[in-house]
Amino acid sequence: MNRRTLLSRVVFSVCAALLGAAFALPLIWFVFAPFNAHADLDLAFPAPPTLVNFARVFANGVAVGALLNSLLQAFGTVLLVAATATLAAYALARTPLRGKHVIEYVLLLFSSVVSGSAAMVPIFLIVNALGLIDTQLAVILVFAGGLLPTAMFILRDFIASIPRGYEESALVAGASPWRAFVDVVVPVLRPGVTIAAVWAFVQVWGGFLIPFVLLRSEQRMPASVEIYSFYSQAGTPIVPLLAAYSALYSLPVIALYWYVNRKYGFRFFGGIKS
């Protein structure tokens, strides 16, 4: 190895290390701070590590309830989206409907409007007219409506890659179309549905505006809204509690990714190995 390549390697390694550190530092803070009774925004190793922050968070009934509300909203939405998106995407993929691509793209376009802030006022008015303000159902329905087109879009390619022969051989074997769908399509489609479900879960889990606008009572709020109760009146964060609550808040998402990765293994982009 000559000096030039050695030098360039050293420079590269140093740059890479600095870049890596820049990304790693917030994560390291995120790991240490919840266990530090006196955590502030500086990076510090907790001395001694303690669970006192967690104890104080758990003593706060509303904050714990908010995590449960988040779970309820997320699972409710995921179930609804997974079921309806699978059926809708399947129907759309398998019927010779004229202009179905147009339908898909229009839906996709409007979904970003529905789940964005632009449509919040009409959505509020509709939900209000339905008498569903301050209900979890309203949150789930609005989330599901916004996520459905994209979930269908994710599933579309998975369905397109399933040979029709699978269903057809089931039909000839004596199955009704519904039975063939349940017995043959759904199991083969499971990795795709899982992708869509995880994606939907993460969207709801981090969603702020929809529950913030549609809910009134604090005891119905999800964690994404409730997390602001760890700010003082003046708007400054109570760092130790915020850190502990954030750790709890991110656990389900981490667990979900871990589970999916173990079960299917993420590929580089979006897809899942079957």
Add this chain to the structure above:
Amino acid sequence: MASIQLDKIGKSFGAIDTIREIDLAIGDGEFVCLLGPSGCGKTTTLRMIAGLEQPTRGSIRIGGRDVTHAQPKDRNVGMVFQDYALYPHMTIADNIAYPLKVRGVAESQRREKTREIADVLHIGELLDRLPAQISGGQQQRTSLARALVHPADAFLFDEPLSNLDARMRVEARAFLYHLQRSRGMTAVYVTHDQAEAMALSTRIAVMCAGDIVQYAPPLEIYRRPATTFVAGFVGDPPMNLIAAQATRSDRGIALRGAGLGMSPLASWPALDRALDHGDRVTVGVRPEHLRIAAGDDASNEMRGKLYANEAMGPESLVTLCLDDGVRVTARLFGDAPVRVDGEVAFSFDAAQITLFDARGMRIAGPGETPST
């Protein structure tokens, strides 16, 4: 088992008539092959029998029952798909047992029947594996087992052997023959391999561009192909077809073509009638009816330049290129090498030729009662 009747069946995709009008009566216990080149509508016909495709016109009956608009599940047929279509998430056992499962057969009976058919097909030791974990030939037998596990009224095969290598094909072919004959199954079998059709069928329906051009037992099709299309499709190598001009004289009818010389034929009524519509005919001779002419005295011969001389072991294929570029092949039996070179002549027996009229329809032979 049951009979199948297709009555004036037609199928259009958009403006295109894929199947024009098909009549096909398949008897109980028959093995009928749909034979034809790619894109002629074989699969479409089979899928209409299975109920996977709705005919645009006509009606279908299975066992006398009109099933034209019945769902696939109500037709009680077994089907083997070209790509096998095994369910990737189910074990081989579950794949085979699926038709029983959807019909609500009890678990214990399901297992017993699956085991039984799997043993017949020599896949008994693979039952716990997934389709991705077995070979192509084993997949083929699994899909066969799935079609056979339930006593269907009829069995439909869409080129089930086309994904196998040459040796396994021959083996699987004999197996299918044995299976069908021993069980008396009614079978419809799609193939574009004429050897498969010849070997397996009780009758062959030769299809061309959405029509059935001939429906007859294999030997009938081999001996008396209805059209030049059938003649050129059946046989390996297929029948040699040479364009010729017919001229009447008091010595009989003389047929002349590029490189073709024949002594005049004593005419017969069918030939006479055919020549009334035009003097252009096609002379067909099977490769196995050609010999290397011994001397210059052959009365019926074709003469051309040697094009290929292939020794296949039990037989040799010698191909000549006639003056107008048409190639004719002789199939010479025996493993002795054929020594020929340069200009070569084949001789043949006038009784073994098949004549086709100007439209390509076969002209009935001298001894036949002509069909209408």
